Amino acid sequence: QVQLVESGGGLVQAGESLRLSCAASGRTFSRYTMGWFRQAPGKEREFVATISWSGGSTAYVDSVKGRFTISRDNAMNTVYLQMRSLKPEDTAVYYCAVRVAAGIPVAAALYDYWGQGTQVTVSS
Numbered sequence: 001q002v003q004l005v006e007s008g009g010g011l012v013q014a015g016e017s018l019r020l021s022c023a024a025s026g027r028t029f030s031r032y033t034m035g036w037f038r039q040a041p042g043k044e045r046e047f048v049a050t051i052s053w054s055g056g057s058t059a060y061v062d063s064v065k066g067r068f069t070i071s072r073d074n075a076m077n078t079v080y081l082q083m084r085s086l087k088p089e090d091t092a093v094y095y096c097a098v099r100v101a102a103g104i105p106v107a108a109a110l111y112d113y114w115g116q117g118t119q120v121t122v123s124s
Contacts, residue, residue: 002026002098002113009094009118012086016122020081022096022115030074033099035111036081038092038120047106048094049081059104063089086122093117 008020022034035050049060049070058070069082079096097111105111 002029002032002100004096004098004113004115006094006096006115006118009120011121011123014087014122014124016086017082017084018086018120020083020094020096020118020120022079022081024077024079024098027100029077029098033102033104033111034070034072034079035097035099035104036070036079036094037097037108037111038090038094039117040089040092043092045095045108046092047108050099050104050106051079052104053102057104059106061106083120086120088122088124091120091122093119 003025006022031053036048037045038048039045051058051070067085072079095117096115098113100112
């Protein structure tokens with residue numbers, strides 16, 4: 001079993017930055033793919049970014065490329081999402097997820113454990 005706790009969300013103005021953190025516990029974090037997803041009101045959960053166990057491979061949804069950076073610290077069992085130049089359309093609940101297998105998929109169904117989410121609100 002894996003437990004995930006997200007933090008770092010909040011209310012910011014457009015153009016500002018936030019860094020989300022996701023602390024993992026329960027299993028060997030360093031062996032797993034980690035991902036960030038988000039869900040805006042009335043919309044389906046959307047892939048944002050993912051990172052391989054080594055940190056050597058990453059992927060992003062097109063709408064955040066160049067603005068968001070995913071990273072991980074395996075010694076701290078933590079994955080981060082640095083978000084810059086935030087836009088109102090980035091407003092959502094952000095979730096981190098663990099995939100207990102290889103690969104960096106974008107489909108939410110391929111991730112096995114999920115955190116409770118942290119709210120990010122970007123005002124215009």
